[in-house]
Amino acid sequence: MVILTDERASSSSSTHQWNYDVFLSFRSKDTHDVEKVERWRKTLTEAANLSGFHYNDSYTESEFIERVIKEISRTKSNHEPLFVAKHPVGIDIRAEAIELLLNMESNDVCMVGIYGLGGVGKTTISKAVYNRIKNLFEGSCFLEDVREMSKINSDKILLQKTLLSKILHRTDLNVYNVSEGTNLIMQRLHGKKVLLILDDVGDLKEVENLLGKYNWFAPGSRVIITTRNKQVLTSLGIDHRRIHKVEELRQCEARELFIKHAFQASKYGEDYSELVEHIICYANGLPLALKIIGSDLCGKNIHEWKSALEKYKNIPHKDIQEILKISYDGLENFEKEIFLDIACFFKGYNKDDVVNILDSCKLYPDYGIGKLIDKCLITLRYDSGPGYDSLSMHDLVQQMGREIVQQESEELQQRSRIWRYEDAHKLLTGNMGSNKIRSIMLLSPERTEVSLKANVFKRMKNLKFLVGNVHFGEALDYLPDELRFLEWRESPLSLSSKCCLPRQLVVLKMSKSNIILENVVKQGFHMKI
Incomplete structure (x- = not known):
């Protein structure tokens, strides 16, 4: 900032004379470097043409000084860097990747989209990018928590006022409603x-409230949108080549980040080595989990570490659960059902099979699974062995989904999905079924025989998915009519003459079964066997 006195600021001729005098004094020191002299000339001309603070009788001297101090403080505060992270492991290389997409050499307007799983580092990376390039612009603004701040009108207006004040360096602008704020921003x-x-945009409307038609930016402007939902970026019309998915940390990066939070140093005792690797495996590259768990275990002894690790495997850390669950809470009801079915039952299964099964449940899976992929809750993984796309998801996202089901009720029979062998065994041997149950997975770690009543599934009228590998003591005489998927592995499943396969069954996967397949065919079922 250049502050001119009243004598220098009030007269154009005196200003240029000052410029000339200073230029001559510099020139005398170095007359050989022509380029340097020209740079001096240009810079001094720009400085001389700046409008200064005019001190006149309308201000007292103390008021004038206070005005100058406020202006300096305001300008300086706008150039203060954002706090990025206590331990910014792997941030620089990811920030550089975003800078390449921004194409800073171009004078075109450029919009870049960043998306990814909650807690993967989108905000941290975008803050780093902001700090690196903000001084190249006439004005800059980083708006955090756009999704959360867009829930009520007063907060929407606050976002708009923040954007205006950051760019214009003014705090006296009044905004009375969202529409007025949008127009004011564009003007x-x-x-x-x-x-x-x-940062953290939830839907298209949130961007429109802030930027309107977002086609008014001056040449050279840059806009970055971060979100958990790729569809937001597509709907904004961002070139797919400028949409970047943030992936989890590599194992070496994950180890470094965790160690810095857990030990506050790069070295630790060998007796912790195995536990460190278990936790890195559990976190599966998610920076949020590595930071929270590392900080949680910092200063704890090895017995506490072991106990905590067992706890994490069974009960997720509440702070991790809270962040990941935001994505689930934003789903429509049919999307929630699909997500929980995959988290509790169909992770690793052939996508096409699951689509057929869920389609029979009227859950519109082609559309729903696509939306879950866009929202980074599930992924597709090509299995070269069988040659198909299987459904997958981050381990902590799966745990988040399963914890939601666990919280449905303390009573097993009042939960919608049962996947733990111990729980399924207790439910079935105790004959505790109910209409609430949607799926059961009875997979024993070793071959075993379980004594069940022949009509054990009688109370489970809404059971849709059943998988098992145990041998029942007697033949079943009932399977629910709603059953869509039946898989029995490595053990026979005996059905009595009273038991018919449900007519809505879509997929039957069995080996070493006592079911007579010829009878199934005669019934005219449209299923995959």
Whole structure:
């Protein structure tokens, strides 16, 4: 900032004379470097043409000084860097990747989208990018928590006022409603080369409330949108080549980040080595989990570490659960059902089979699974062996989904999905079924025989998915009519003459079964066997 006194600021001729005098004094020191002299000339001309603070009788001297101090403080505060992370492991290389997408050499307006799983580092990376390039713009603004701040009108208006004040360096702008704020942003910021980062955007409307038609930016402006939902970026019309998915940390990066949080140093006792590897495996590259668990275990002894690890495997850390569950809470009801079915039952299964099964449940899986992929809750993984796409998801996302089901009720029979062998065994041997149960997985770690009543599934009228590998003591005489998927592995499943396969069955996967397949065919079922 250049502050001119009243004598220098009030007269154009005196200003240029000052510029000339200073230029001559510099020139005398170095007359050989022509380029340097020209740079001096240009810089001094720009400085001389700056409008200064005019001190006149309308201010007292103390008021004038206070005005100057406020202006300096305001300008300085806008250039303060954002706090990125206590331990920014792997951030620089990821920030550089975003800078490449921004194509800073171009004078075109450029929008870049960053998406990924909650807690994967989108905000941290975008803050690092902001710090690296913000000084290249006339104005810059980083808006955090856009999704959360867009839930009520007063917060929407606060976001708009924050954007205006950051770019215009003014705090006296009044915004009375969202529509007025949107128009004011377009009018006041039009023509300015700006850097805008909208962090954690939930849907398209949130961007429109802030930027309107978002086609008014001056040349050279850059806009970055971070979100958990790729569809938001597609709907904004962002070029797919400028949409970047943030992946989990590599194992070496994950280890470094965890160690820095857990030990506050790079070295630790060998007796912790195995536990460190178990925790890194559990976190599966998610920075959020590595940071939270590392901080949670910092300063604890090895017995506490072992106990905590067992706890994490059975009960997720509440802070991790809370962040990941945000994505689930934003789903429509049919999407929630699909997500929980995959988390509790169909992870690793052939996507096409699951689509057929869930389609018979009227859950619109082609559409729903696509939305879950966009929201980074599930992924597709090609299995070269069988040659198909299988459904997958991050281990902590799966645990989040299963914890939601666990919280449905303390009573097993009142939960919708049962996947733990111990729980399924207790439920079936205790004959505790109910209409609430949607799926059961009875997979014993070793071959075993379980004594069940022949009509054990009689109370489970809404049971849709059943998988097992145990041998029942007697033949079953009832399977629910709603059953869509039946898989029995490595052990026979005996059905009595009273038991018919449900007519809505879509997929039957069996080996070493006592079911007579010829009878199944005669019944005219449209299923995959």
